[in-house]
Amino acid sequence: MRKIKTIDDITKDGKVEFGEGYEFVSTAEEADAILMRSTDLHGYELPEGIRAIARCGAGVNNIPVEEYAKKGVVVFNSPGANSNAVKELVLGMLVLSSRGVVQSMNWVxxxxxxxxxxxxxxxAKKAFVGRELKGKRIGVIGLGNVGSKVANACVDLGMDVYGYDPFISVEHAWVLSREV
Incomplete structure (x- = not known):
């Protein structure tokens, strides 16, 4: 039986299920692994029995990877798990900023x-007309899990999209619209 300690709310309802062979415990001292999201583990006193740390999300900047590697702790993340949600936030911000939505709400x-x-x-509404995104030019720096989705969505909105990523993976190059 593998014992897991969750540090953050991993799901909306707080419930995580792994199936047979796993048990969720209340303290890190009794756990084999930590499942976490965004808590900063720099300076965290890691219990002796921890063998793995899994971050639900992209990046591991909130985990002292080198320090934990010296202790034999494997650190991994789940890149792309929330990439669609981030893409939607970017698109929402593009619309909000181009159409004067926030300014018009403040006026009201x-x-x-x-x-x-x-x-x-x-x-007054003439002051909040804004601009359409269609036909506008946008640059997307980084064409990984999020950037490639943002670039493709901007193409779908009729934007002129320029992408830059000197380290683009073959996987992301294949899913990237040829219009970028």
Whole structure:
């Protein structure tokens, strides 16, 4: 039986299931492995029995990999696990910033008590028209799990996409739109 300690909320409901052969424990001292997301483990006193640390997400900058490797602890992550969610956030920010959505929301809040808000909104809305993304030029630096998805989505939006990644993998090159 392998014993796992979760440090962060890994799922929305807090439940993680691995199936037979695994047991979740309440302290790291009784665990064989740690399953975590974004807690900073620099300076963390790692118990003797830990043999593996799995990060749910990309990157391991919050884990002292070299220090743990010297202790025989394997550290790994799950790149790409949240790449679609990050892509959607990037696209949301592109739309918000190009269309003046935040500014228009602030205008409504600032003028909420105005009895003439409907008439004033008709006059003010021209200030929040913004620009369409279609036909605009964008550069995507890094074409890995997230960057390749962002670049492809921007192509789908009709944008002129320039990508740069001197270390692009064959896998990501194959999924990248030829329009990039």
């Amino acid at each position: 809040r600032d003028n909420a008590d105005d009895p003439e808000i409907q008439a004033d909104a008709e006059k």
